[in-house]
């Protein structure tokens with residue numbers, strides 16, 4: 001079960017601070033969207049705005065990598081002025097790897113951030129980059145299939 005263990009276990013995306021980024025030499029963050037940065041299908045709150053502003057100030061590129069539709073990703077990304085890709089087929093590495101190559105993101109300075117073991121953490125591991133797991137935001141609004149996955153995740157985490 002250790003296979004699914006992320007490199008970093010955080011409470012919330014805002015635990016990734018300026019200092020944290022410097023300490024871990026992070027220049028690019030590929031991030032899941034729903035329940036990682038915002039409640040399912042919502043635009044994100046003021047904490048997120050502040051966090052994105054901090055990343056920009058630090059020259060850290062944030063790239064959304066979601067399995068949700070490109071339309072959802074576009075609606076989310078536009079107001080924040082960030083780059084994002086939908087239909088990423090996580091946990092497959094192919095789409096994320098393709099975008100990393102296009103953006104010239106280096107393996108050593110890129111992390112994958114997400115709230116799910118079987119899509120996000122696994123994807124990061126398949127790509128071969130460090131992974132950071134956060135607690136899901138707005139769990140009460142999640143679709144039923146995700147609620148089911150959470151139960152399995154809980155079982156795996158209890159065996160780390």
Ligand SMILES: [Mg+2]
Pocket residue numbers: 032033034035036114115116
């Ligand atoms: Mg998610």
